[in-house]
Amino acid sequence: PVTVTINGKQYQVEENRTVLEVCREIGIEIPTLCYHPALSIVGACRVCMVEIEGARNLSPACATYVTDGMVIRTNTERVNRSVRFNLALLLSSHPNDCMTCDANGRCEFQDLIYRYDIKDMFPKDLRNIPYDTSSPSLFRDMNKCILCGRCGRACKELQGLSILSVAGRGYHSIPVPALGAPIAATDCINCGQCATVCPVGAITERMDFRRVAEELYKHEKVLVVQTAPAVRVALGEEFGEEPGTISTGKMVAALRKLGFDYVFDTDFAADLTIMEEGSELLQRIKEGGKFPMFTSCCPGWVNLMEKLYPEFRENLSTAKSPHEMLGALIKTYFAKKIGKDPKDIFVVSVMPCTAKKDEAERETLLVRGHVAVDAVITTRELGKLIKMKKIPYESLPEEEYDTPLGISTGAAVIFGATGGVMEAALRTAYELYTGKELPKLDFEFVRGFEGVKEAEVDLDGKILKVAVAHGGANVVKLMDKIKSGEVYYDFVEIMACPGGCIGGGGQPKSTRPDYLERRMQAIYEIDENMPIRKSHENPAIKKIYEEYLEHPLSHISHELLHTHYLD
Ligand code: HC1
Ligand code: SF4
Numbered sequence: 001p002v003t004v005t006i007n008g009k010q011y012q013v014e015e016n017r018t019v020l021e022v023c024r025e026i027g028i029e030i031p032t033l034c035y036h037p038a039l040s041i042v043g044a045c046r047v048c049m050v051e052i053e054g055a056r057n058l059s060p061a062c063a064t065y066v067t068d069g070m071v072i073r074t075n076t077e078r079v080n081r082s083v084r085f086n087l088a089l090l091l092s093s094h095p096n097d098c099m100t101c102d103a104n105g106r107c108e109f110q111d112l113i114y115r116y117d118i119k120d121m122f123p124k125d126l127r128n129i130p131y132d133t134s135s136p137s138l139f140r141d142m143n144k145c146i147l148c149g150r151c152g153r154a155c156k157e158l159q160g161l162s163i164l165s166v167a168g169r170g171y172h173s174i175p176v177p178a179l180g181a182p183i184a185a186t187d188c189i190n191c192g193q194c195a196t197v198c199p200v201g202a203i204t205e206r207m208d209f210r211r212v213a214e215e216l217y218k219h220e221k222v223l224v225v226q227t228a229p230a231v232r233v234a235l236g237e238e239f240g241e242e243p244g245t246i247s248t249g250k251m252v253a254a255l256r257k258l259g260f261d262y263v264f265d266t267d268f269a270a271d272l273t274i275m276e277e278g279s280e281l282l283q284r285i286k287e288g289g290k291f292p293m294f295t296s297c298c299p300g301w302v303n304l305m306e307k308l309y310p311e312f313r314e315n316l317s318t319a320k321s322p323h324e325m326l327g328a329l330i331k332t333y334f335a336k337k338i339g340k341d342p343k344d345i346f347v348v349s350v351m352p353c354t355a356k357k358d359e360a361e362r363e364t365l366l367v368r369g370h371v372a373v374d375a376v377i378t379t380r381e382l383g384k385l386i387k388m389k390k391i392p393y394e395s396l397p398e399e400e401y402d403t404p405l406g407i408s409t410g411a412a413v414i415f416g417a418t419g420g421v422m423e424a425a426l427r428t429a430y431e432l433y434t435g436k437e438l439p440k441l442d443f444e445f446v447r448g449f450e451g452v453k454e455a456e457v458d459l460d461g462k463i464l465k466v467a468v469a470h471g472g473a474n475v476v477k478l479m480d481k482i483k484s485g486e487v488y489y490d491f492v493e494i495m496a497c498p499g500g501c502i503g504g505g506g507q508p509k510s511t512r513p514d515y516l517e518r519r520m521q522a523i524y525e526i527d528e529n530m531p532i533r534k535s536h537e538n539p540a541i542k543k544i545y546e547e548y549l550e551h552p553l554s555h556i557s558h559e560l561l562h563t564h565y566l567d
């Protein structure tokens with residue numbers, strides 16, 4: 001440890017830490033804009049400036065490491081003047097349309113302008129850049145960009161994709177796709193990582209909550225909603241709760257208060273996915289087929305595969321993603337059950353994901369001529385809807401999902417974290433393949449944040465080589481190795497976002513260093529506390545096979561629950 005003096009007080013702190021990290025840990029707030037704990041440090045925005053004794057200029061706290069005897073001041077007039085100057089400069093090219101901005105109330109820039117009480121100090125110099133509405137998942141209004149560069153770094157460092165890079169000069173420079181192309185014309189996979197790190201409203205998900213609000217208002221159709229595994233461990237953050245607060249019951253209650261007729265759980269369909277995908281894996285093992293078999297539930301990954309590794313198209317499991325499976329069942333099985341025409345049912349998926357928006361529009365996912373899912377809203381959009389309707393989220397009593405499409409197991413909820421689909425699949429594949437009970441349910445080696453995890457699993461004599469990758473940058477590395485033949489696996493789980501869906505592009509924005517760990521912990525906590533933790537033991541799954549689907553990979557399962565991919 002080293003000794004530093006901050007604002008006149010001495011502290012013992014660990015070495016190899018930045019002034020910013022140290023100050024935040026001891027509760028001294030330093031403003032930041034370009035800093036994000038998941039990204040590299042660039043020190044570009046100049047709002048985290050501090051005074052270091054002996055240095056002539058102010059230093060950026062995010063890029064300055066503590067040394068023994070360092071004397072730091074964060075609260076001097078000089079620091080304050082400099083922060084205010086830099087904020088005012090940024091404000092001069094900002095449209096100030098907070099009241100109609102989708103980031104209102106969740107904007108780091110707005111927050112600083114308010115806290116430092118900045119008024120227009122410089123003449124306005126607006127940029128008048130047209131919106132980019134090309135993407136089915138994302139919306140870009142670069143007039144709001146504050147040049148922090150977080151989007152471009154997320155795309156490059158987390159996703160390995162470099163779709164966005166800064167072009168132009170001075171305050172007119174903005175992060176754009178190459179040659180200023182609309183984002184839909186690039187290799188963008190719609191993961192939304194750029195949007196979830198954007199501190200302002202410059203890059204957001206395409207907002208679909210308005211369409212949903214309108215359906216709720218008209219209420220002419222049967223309104224059905226489903227919620228993804230990862231939403232329940234993050235939604236609370238939109239209401240000021242700690243990351244990893246489990247909000248399942250309150251979320252269900254809030255959805256009923258919003259006016260949905262049925263609240264179902266995507267987790268039910270995650271169990272179904274395990275039945276279908278697990279059976280497909282065992283079928284490929286027994287009858288031959290393409291290896292490795294890849295999981296197919298992440299549309300960011302499916303987009304990446306189609307754009308960058310199309311030769312692996314047939315390696316992907318043909319199982320649809322869980323929310324598409326559930327949508328398909330709602331428009332067929334459930335429609336029949338409640339005596340409704342599928343066109344009179346409106347299905348909304350609440351997802352941690354922006355890529356699910358474009359997935360829902362794929363023609364290959366139509367079910368007997370109907371879209372399976374009519375609208376996808378993100379965790380953030382759900383938070384917004386709840387606030388707009390003045391639903392007292394904090395004080396809501398917990399409620400349960402509707403049955404039978406709301407019944408699920410621990411295996412389903414872990415889909416939300418990297419390694420979870422693999423673990424859930426192994427819990428079931430082991431028992432289906434060997435006919436024996438699994439001695440230990442937890443497959444620790446697929447858990448955690450390592451970029452690529454691999455292992456050999458013994459299915460009672462049959463050795464299965466498996467791998468798990470999350471975050472585009474790790475995925476690309478792994479895919480290049482698989483492609484070159486350097487490595488071989490039988491079964492590979494891929495999630496495009498860092499940490500899996502808990503870190504999805506539609507999740508609450510966070511600049512806390514521990515938000516992914518906490519969400520992940522909560523996912524495994526839910527799993528541990530579930531009475532049933534294996535998909536094939538879900539009674540509602542058994543029942544729907546008996547009543548309707550016959551068996552995994554049956555003719556009707558193929559029609560409703562499986563798909564194919566684009567050339
Ligand atoms: Fe996911 Fe999935 S886990 S893809 O990340 O397979 O979005 O949470 O809903 O569909 O179940 C997302 C999460 C989600 C699907 C499931
Ligand atoms: Fe890059 Fe993902 Fe953003 Fe597309 S959505 S620009 S791939 S970070």
Ligand code: SF4
Nearest residue numbers: 298300353497501504
């Ligand atoms: Fe969407 Fe999850 Fe895939 Fe991210 S990891 S693109 S949130 S499905």
